[in-house]
Structures are given as C-alpha cells and as structure tokens.
Amino acid sequence: MTEASHAQQPLQWAKDACRSIMETYTPAQLPPEGRWHYHQGVFLYGMLRLWEETGEAELFDYIKGYVDHLVDEHGNFLFDREELDAIQAGVLLFTLHKKTGDDRYKKAADKLRHLFDTLNKTSEGGYWHKDKYPYQMWLDGLYMGGAFAVRYGWHYGEPDLYDMVLEQERLMRSHTRDEATGLYYHAWDESRRTPWSDPETGRAPEVWGRAMGWYGFALADFLTIIPEGYEGRDALIEVERDLLTSLLKHQDQKTGMWYQVIDKGDRPDNWLETSCSALYIFALAKAEGLGIGGDQFAEAAERGFKGLLEAMRRDDNGRFIMPEICIGTGVGDYEHYIKRPRCENDLHGVGAFVLACVEMDALRKRRTAGRETASV
DSSP states (O other): OOGGGGGSOHHHHHHHHHHHHHHHOOGGGSSSTTOOOHHHHHHHHHHHHHHHHHOOHHHHHHHHHHHHHHSOTTSOOOOOTTBGGGTGGGHHHHHHHHHHOOHHHHHHHHHHHHHTTTSOBOTTSOBOSBTTSTTEEEHHHHHHHHHHHHHHHHHTTOTHHHHHHHHHHHHHHHHHBOTTTSOBOSEEETTOOSTTSOTTTOBOSOOBHHHHHHHHHHHHHHHHHSOTTOTTHHHHHHHHHHHHHHHHTTSOTTTSOOBSBGGGTTSTTOOBOHHHHHHHHHHHHHHHHTTSSHHHHHHHHHHHHHHHHHHOEEOTTOOEEOOOEEOOOOOOOHHHHHTSOEESSOHHHHHHHHHHHHHHHHHHHHHHHHHHHHHO
C-alpha cells in the first residue's frame, strides 16, 4: 500500500473488506457453508459493528440473511451442542431481536443460553472447550462462550451470567498465564493426558498469536458490557492492562505487527500473522477508550494498524485481500503452529480486521476531539 493509502479512513477499509466477502459469498454460502459457527459469527459481528457506525442497510440485510437461512420461524436451528465454538454466532441474535421484534431470535438465543447448563466442566467448574477435547480449557473459549453470555445477561436481565464469565476468566488465567512474561499459553489440560500438556502444569507449550488475541479481545468486549461498579469488573481491568502491556514487549519494531508464536519472533521460520495483529489492535484501541492504557496503548495501536494496512493487498479488480491468516488451529508445539497453512480472506482474519478498523476509527475520533478541546 502507498503512503497515501494510510490517509484512507478506517471505516472505508472495513467497508472494502466486507464488500470483498459479500461479492464472493451469499450469506448462506459463508464458509463453512450451511453451518452455525463462530467462523461466520466473527466476521458478521465485525459487519454488525460496522453497520452500527454507518447505518448501511445492505450490511444489516446480509447479517440477517445468514441467520434467517439457519433459524426457522419457530427459533429452531441446528448447532453443535458439545462445544463453546457453537455459541459465539449467537451475538448476532440480540440486535436482530431488538430491531425486528421477532421473538424467534430470542427463542434461538434461549437455546444457546441453556447450553451452558449442559456443557461438561473441569473439577473446578471450567468449561471444556469441546467434548472431544475432554478436561481442556482453551483461551479461544473465553470469547466463544463469554461474548454471548454477557450480552444475554445484559439484554435479558440475567446478571448472574456476568459472574459465570468472570469465574471462567479467573480459572483460565490461573492455569494458562506465565507469571514470568505475563503471556498466556494456548490451553490447559487438567488430565495431563494430551501429548502437548506439561506433565506438571498441564499447560500447552506455546503462546499462539490468535488464541491470545481472542483473550485480549474478550476482556475488552466484556468491559464494554459489564456495568461499572459491578463486582469483579475493576479486577478485569487490571487483567487486561497487564495482558496488553505484556504484548507490547513483543510488538515487531519494524512493522508494528505480531508473530504467529508471539514470544519467538527472533526465529527465522516464525512469521507475522495478520489476524492476531488485528485482534491486538482492536484490544489496544478499545482499552484506550475505556481509560485503561492511555497514550501508550493508542500509539501501539496506531503502529500496528499502519503495519497491518501495509500488509493488505488488492486483486486485479481492486478487491480487498487479507493475506497471511493462519487457518483454524488446534493445540501443539512450536513446529505445529509454524507449519499451519496460511490463507487469504479467511473469515477469522477479515472479521478481526473489520473490528480493528471500527475501533481505530473510534480511537482517532477520540484523539482528534481531545486535541480540539485542548486547543480551545
């Protein structure tokens, strides 16, 4: 991208990214096609945030088209009842219910809410990431289940769900955070039976970029919904501040981005990964808006966003292309993460990019307003 491109507004970047996906897939075709899944949910939540900022009807209609393809007139739909990943797309239901008044969206949300009553748990009460991964908690899961839970609690008057999410975060942190670095390992296995789990701690061996991205994103997301003064919220602020401060130590000095394995950027086979970088940019910008990090976080977000834009490409028709996105990934060793295939315009990445753009727009508006106020 040229230097002139940096002047382009973040919301225009977000629109271009959404349009690229919309021109490639109908709502029903979003991959994995015909499935209620976080893959689509992450992208469409980014689109939802963009719609909230722009009011462009085609964005709302596209989101509604995906949900309506899967949720029938009675609120019935098929989803995997054995994993946290199946819950995340439920974040779309609250806005649809509020805007249309159609109770089938509330009925669908109720089904996802009650999934929390049936999921398997560790001995301490932490949700297994999936039934096929018994006794395992993955960083990704905090966002996949938590983002829906806090919204359900806020929209439908069930604040006990805040407590549930705060407890899940505490358990996750207690088992995955490295006290020496402040970084979080990808997962934890209570049983210590997996090949990757440390026999003493049960921890995964590596700090994977997107997993920590989901975690930092989740904390910022929770703090926008859990009301001020709620018990446990102030502690969560400190957790987010600590996590993001730790991440700044691993921001690539040249590009402002972050590596696939965050803390091993000095290895020649490691690579700068775009989806995790977008999630960190979002979290840093949001944290500044919440009054958590101030100029340090804002400046890091700007450096990261500049580097992220430079990594984006256009095809021969001028269509937005986001490269260097790691495909969906399980837990493993360093070689496992480094050898994962990279792809373009995967919804993991484009959704994170759109969210980062929306939050960077908000950050720049706050800082411009602050400078104008200071000059009066």
